[in-house]
Amino acid sequence: MALPRTEQTSPGHAHLDEYGTLDLVGAFIDDQAAAALAVRAAAGELARAVDAAAGRLEQGGRIIYVGAGTSGRLGLLDSVELHPTFSWPPERALALLAGGPTAVHLAVEGAEDDRDRGAQDLAALGPGPSDVVVVLAASGATPFALGALEAARSAGALTIGIANNPDSPLAAGAEVGITLDTGPEVISGSTRLKAGTAQKIALNTFSSAVMVRLNKVYGNLMVDVRATNAKLVRRAIRLVGAATGAGEDRAREAFEACGGQVKTAIVALGLGLGPDQARERLAAVKGSVRAALKERA
Template sequence: MNSFPERGHLLTEQNNPNSQNLDSLTALELVDLFNQEDAQTLKAIAGARTQLAETVDRTAERLRQGGRLFYVGAGTSGRLGVLDAAECPPTFCTDPELVQGILAGGAPALLKSSEALEDRLEDGASAIASALVNSSDVVVGITAGGTTPYVWGALQAAKSRGALAIMMACVPETQVSVDVDIDIRLLVGPEIVAGSTRLKAGTVTKMALNIISTGVMVKLGKVYGNRMVDVAVTNTKLRDRALRIIKDLTDLSRESAADLLDRSDKKVKLALLMHWTGVAKEVGEELLATHQGNLRQAIGASGLR
């Protein structure tokens, strides 16, 4: 990885000609301009579709073998990684250790900006060492401008440990070249407010992370059809969602669905398997364990289609 003392040439730092008169716009004109510019995020995702798909496949393969997924970043990029990681346990009932966000400055930086910490390359490397990252893991370094030393240090350390190293940036490779296994470039162009990468760059980063984490969880059998069958039933809203999933996929009444959910220890996937195959809870748990939690495969193994 190279050093980039001058960053004015970066795509994320350039001036956007469409917002030259931003301070003279009416509120409605401003909203319309944002809407127009945000359309670039969809094109950027389409432009990186191959790299995103490769990330999903290779990450799922490593997690299936016991690996973990780490998002590493500073500022907005780091906060988005932490957010995506935090949403995996309630959505897919994953162990909090499976997908983790590493933010420069740690938890305090979630609420209070600690931008100066992003310049410490050694801190990124240290964070990877502290997490005991190994050759089974995946590390996604998120940096809108592609030059954040903290992220570089993390990616260098990840590669040295044999982890799958992935870069996510909003500048072209011709501006910032990085030695990684997968290079995701989300080119949304200059921001409405020059250099404010919490805007389009932040939006497209969130979109890409949604695709990666959800795609990986689908590959890991956390979804049946498009249903969140591994949802963690931890509050009233999620219990209601669980009951609706069971009702929609079976012919059960809400009362019967509630009984089935309780008998399966509030595990929707297990409840469906028990209902469709007639197996006892213990047998169902064994089937799911044998097939790494994949409900469709467990059903097939029971002799049903």
């Protein structure tokens, strides 16, 4: 049986351990660049995933990430970052990692081989038709991931499978299959390298694009940011100013009057409304700042 491409030996680095340090570092950097090319080649499938996911999430669904090892940790990272970046409710961004929470910082050997556990862990979350389940596995054949995929499909959830090998059962079994064909690694089989990098790029692209579709961004401004520390408060005030042309003092005043909500402050300043009126205006257009401001034209 032919080895999957992610497990094959890289033909270009048979003497890696003999490289000088600069050449060694260069080999890793150059190989990582291929990760972005692999994601670019999958742009069409990623776009399909974004449109399908946005439709489900508009109905109140959750994003549920599933994976083992590096793939699982990358999914967990994406889930955690959605709340501070886009004010996405934490209870609507979940992550399942083979081996449970312990596997975040310590490998749990054998956990990825348990297909039944993958199905059980996913089913325990009570998935439904409005949910989006993103399953990641570099090999595309991890039993834990495939078990979760089957359970998600049985529950009617949208399934998105992200793998790094062509013709994988994960991509084939998902409603939207995404193949990031990164090929052999510089260190043979170490898919934490460019396979993992490609997954990270794909997740950044997917979740950020979904949030744009869900009106979490105005222009290219991060207008649903959670200002939970001094740095983010300063950033939020700059966003209000950038969107409205208001000076810093006026932007700060509106931001504070609107309870630290960037979107509300932009609409309030743009339309000359009070905070409550601005919130009502936003609610009427599903949180779209652009649509809310059309009244100004």
